[in-house]
Amino acid sequence: MHQINPNKLLLSKWTSTSPQQKEKHFIVTKLIRDEENIVVECILEAVINKHQYQLPWQALTSTENWLQGWK
Template sequence: MNQINPKKLLNSKWTAITPKNKEKHFIVTDMEFDEEGLVLSCCIEAIMSKRTIRLNWHDLKDTRHWAQGWK
């Protein structure tokens, strides 16, 4: 389980464990907050293709799919 500090999530780097379409390395480019300032979701961008994906930021904790940093 990856440890994630929501305050440091923006611009953090991630590696997909099972890359699809040669998209292995990602960076968090945007975050969505609720009225109380809690993180709801984040937007990650693939470095190679510049494709963006919106996902629940808790999904990044799953070590079966994501690794912190670029490996």
Template sequence: MNTINPNKLYNSKWTATQPRNKEKHFIVTKLLRNEEEQVVEVVIEAVHSNREITLAWQELTDASVWKMGWK
């Protein structure tokens, strides 16, 4: 997978490779930063249900779980 710039993740779209509860497509709605203003976590929202999930931004680099864009 391409390298990801965490500062540019806001509003990016992601597809779960193993959808659960009909939640397949997600959008990054928040970037959570530490004291040094580095992105440490992101909040993603399921398009289908509007459920929010907080995860470390590095988890999006796992191609077995996430694909960039909506497929």
């Protein structure tokens, strides 16, 4: 598992280990915070087609699904 600081995720790059519809490389375009200003989710945008996906930031810690950077 990766150690991730959720406050530093904005504009970070990620590679999916199981690409769907040729969507392999992603960039974090937005952080969603709760009322206490704690990051709870992030928006990942596929580089190839600009599709956006919202997921809990903790999902990025799974090395089975995500690699940090573009590989």
